[in-house]
Amino acid sequence: MTKSPRILEVRANVLKDNDVLARSLRERFAQTGSLVLNLVSSPGSGKTTLLRQTLLELSPRYRVAALVGDLATDNDARRLAESGAPVRQIETKTLCHLEARMIEEHLQDWDLRQIDLLFIENVGNLVCPSSWDLGEDLRVALFSTTEGEDKPLKYPTLINTADIALITKIDLAEAVEFDREAMYRNLREMRPGIEILEVSGKRGTGMAAWLERLERALQTKRSQR
Amino acid sequence: MHELSIATNIVAVAQEEAAARGVEVEAVYLRLGALAGVVVDSLLFGYEVASQGTPLEGSRLLIEEVPLTIYCPNCQAEFELAGIQSLRCPKCQELSSDIRRGKELEIVALELKEQP
Numbered sequence: 001m002t003k004s005p006r007i008l009e010v011r012a013n014v015l016k017d018n019d020v021l022a023r024s025l026r027e028r029f030a031q032t033g034s035l036v037l038n039l040v041s042s043p044g045s046g047k048t049t050l051l052r053q054t055l056l057e058l059s060p061r062y063r064v065a066a067l068v069g070d071l072a073t074d075n076d077a078r079r080l081a082e083s084g085a086p087v088r089q090i091e092t093k094t095l096c097h098l099e100a101r102m103i104e105e106h107l108q109d110w111d112l113r114q115i116d117l118l119f120i121e122n123v124g125n126l127v128c129p130s131s132w133d134l135g136e137d138l139r140v141a142l143f144s145t146t147e148g149e150d151k152p153l154k155y156p157t158l159i160n161t162a163d164i165a166l167i168t169k170i171d172l173a174e175a176v177e178f179d180r181e182a183m184y185r186n187l188r189e190m191r192p193g194i195e196i197l198e199v200s201g202k203r204g205t206g207m208a209a210w211l212e213r214l215e216r217a218l219q220t221k222r223s224q225r
Numbered sequence: 226m227h228e229l230s231i232a233t234n235i236v237a238v239a240q241e242e243a244a245a246r247g248v249e250v251e252a253v254y255l256r257l258g259a260l261a262g263v264v265v266d267s268l269l270f271g272y273e274v275a276s277q278g279t280p281l282e283g284s285r286l287l288i289e290e291v292p293l294t295i296y297c298p299n300c301q302a303e304f305e306l307a308g309i310q311s312l313r314c315p316k317c318q319e320l321s322s323d324i325r326r327g328k329e330l331e332i333v334a335l336e337l338k339e340q341p
Contacts, residue, residue, distance in 0.1 A: 005251065005336050005337070005339075006336065006339070007254075007334050007337075008246065008248065008335045010242045010332055010334060010335055011332075011333060012239075012242055012332045014234045014238055014330045014331060014332060015231075016238065017238075018234075095227075095230065097227055097230075099230070127227070128262070130262050131227065131262055131263075131330070153310045156260070156309045157261070157262035158262070160260055189311045189313065189320070190309075190310065190311065191322070192312060192320040192321065192322045
């Protein structure tokens, strides 16, 4: 006679360590009133160009900083540092996403009271970053006009965790016959009500609305303190 | 391939739970939502790698896949969706952002090794 297996019920969130850390980061950001954005996209969507422009335009009026995740090289950090803002590279080696512990480690000697807006540029990847909460206020998913309108349908898990969808390289829309209507429909199919903005970091198109959106989020956060 | 990181987390959490109860683990039961963004085969492979050299080496990972379920305010009912490309109610075709199930990534049970 075989004994029935002994099953022990447990209830444990697999990513609980990350989530606990993300929560404590979020509390720190709330105390200092720093607005934190997590930028997620595939490689080559124009994240770094947009971020560089954003840092340049915000830095006369706000204290801005950036953490940049890449598997290797600090090329992006160097490009971003040209804006004059404090920028730090997180080399993830083999990891395809950023985790809360990496954010915590790289912020250790930063005085968050000196930062109004902190941008986290995630590793270029549309799948893996969606599972990891970094304590951010807003998760921004970037899709470029050159990637095709069905990207949101191919990567629904990411869209589902995003607050804002940024359509980048909008200056190329005509050249690549970008179907705006299909893109909006696909984004909303997976994330009804998602906010959508169109920008070109290179030409400056739509930058005013994007910057205004960031300022508004910062004001809201400050008013909650 | 973030499945290896997730597998590492599964091993760590399961080990922690087992150690707290002083038991040895034969299998780990995982509930995995369709929207968790995890590929089952990669996770199983990752688990084998991640459990090597730990007390969980040789144990099995048993995965229960949970389909995406939404609540439709229009129909006032929950609906299980066939895919994850749309949050449209299969009955009235309205979009709903009220996700009830499908994001799970949790250990629900441990199967214990039989004591000799």
